Amino acid sequence: MAKKAAALDIKNVDPHEIASALAKAMCEGDIVNFRLIFMPFSPARKTSTESFDMPKYAYLQPGDTQQRDPRFQQCLAMVERAEMMNFIQSELDANRPAQLPSELLLALADHAVREGKFTNAAQACELLRIRPRMQQIFYEQADAALDAGDVAKGVRGYRIATGLAYDYAAFPEPLPATPDYQTRALVMHADYPQDIMDCVGMQDTEPMIETALNYLLLEPEAVARLEKRPVEIRLAFLTEWVRRQDPRWDTFKQQYKEACALATAFGKRLEGQQEDAKDLAGAIEEQQQSDDPRSIAAALLGRTIGGGEWWQYLKELACEHPASALFVARQAVGDIEILLPRRRSDSAVARALGLCAGAASDAPSS
Amino acid sequence: MSDEGYVNYFEILELDESAKPGEVRKNYKRMMKNLVMEIARVEITEERRAHYLLEMAKLNAAFYILRNTATRETYWSKRQEVVALEAQWREAVKQGSPEGDAKRRAFDGQCRDFLSEYVEEAMLAAGRDPDCVEASHWDPAHERHASRILRHYRHDLYRRILERLPYVEVTPPQIDWAEREQTAAAILAETGN
Incomplete structure (x- = not known):
């Protein structure tokens, strides 16, 4: 208890570090790191004894090259909007499981698809309850490409659509279908x-x-x-x-x-x-x-x-x-x-x- | 309020809640006979096998639960309870009540228990009941095939319920489907994947 109080007294989390860690996870389409930021033990929480300064969390922060990447900067701009930062901070301060901001999750899903991280994209879309419809959209656009004779584009569409599939009979919980x-x-x-x-x-x-x-x-x-x-x-x-x-x-x-x-x-x-x-x-x-x-x-x-x-x-x-x-x-x-x-x-x-x-x-x- | 997703065995046997045990037996026998005849008529593909196994399991479970007054009443009260819990949680969310999270957890646990008990467990148990075995010719091979199909069915029901529930893990998304289609088109136009 005293330890927790001490941690509360001294810990000061830099909002920019939270924002850049979230932007990195979004940009890379990495739902695991994205969710980690909101976990009870996350270095982003003031009540946690973990800190972004610890070497084991260095991977959460973007490197120099990534910071110059336009996609990363776009994600960072989304996160750093005042109302978004206020919401993120309020979720991190609340003593309950955090609600993930759906706007950021949607952007993460798009980046995950771009990066070919289909299981990440499927999980994000499932949380947003848009997965079956997104699958249909990709199937329809891929079919249109095949109709137009563009096989490469058709294959890209089918790869994404099948990549977004979910296995509802997976044990113990439904999971993205994996090859x-x-x-x-x-x-x-x-x-x-x-x-x-x-x-x-x-x-x-x-x-x-x-x-x-x-x-x-x-x-x-x-x-x-x-x-x-x-x-x-x-x-x-x-x-x-x-x-x-x-x-x-x-x-x-x-x-x-x-x-x-x-x-x-x-x-x-x-x-x-x-x-x-x-x-x-x-x-x-x-x-x-x-x-x-x-x-x-x-x-x-x-x-x-x-x-x-x-x-x-x-x-x-x-x-x-x-x-x-x-x-x-x-x-x-x-x-x-x-x-x-x-x-x-x-x-x-x-x-x-x-x-x-x-x-x-x-x-x-x- | 919708109670879709909470398996309704009265509906499956085309009965109302006041049906007598004799009516349960009569409808079960008639519907199972029709199903067995239909199976004998058609060519069995992988997809049809899964469909017929599920239909058979549903009829067996409906008969197994509803023929006995005690099991029928327990089933119906648990179903009513979970439907009421869903309504209470939705109301708490609507009112912005601080009890919302506790109500959600109570509902979620109850809902999962109900579906496990009355979809997977009851359907598999019914397949071992002598009366059901006699009418449906259900055997251990059916059970082996059915376990995965029933898990799928349970998750499908859970998903149907989930679709109408308030968002918990994420904030309610504002989805512009025209924008989604454009994004999908832009992703497909890239050559990366």
């Missing part, structure tokens, strides 16, 4: 393909696009909106989506080609040795004493995983390159299962995503 490709990829490959044509990558163009969009877009509503569009548009959309979602897709393309070459080499080496090898799986089985077929999965991922189970490689691949899970398949080799590159050599989807260039990149078809 869970490592789980979705496992579900997609849950059944062992009984026939080569059961593999995802061996589908015809249209079913393949549908599978890919269902898997990548996460939101059934988004997929339903795209369903009626011509196949060329959906293919262009898918290609642009993968490019935007995975900036390291080019690296994966190289790894995929190496894995294809490795898988083909396994087959070719054995063709010379064993005339009656029926398929690649049989051939690989014969060779597994000298060559570890798991090196194909390691080539796909670009590194080796200890243990090396197919599902471990699949989860890592799906996490690093979500779309990669569409072009691989499980293959039993003796008493182990491995992950192989698998796609049709005439697949329009694989071609559009750069997985078919050059004969050396052709995946084994059996």
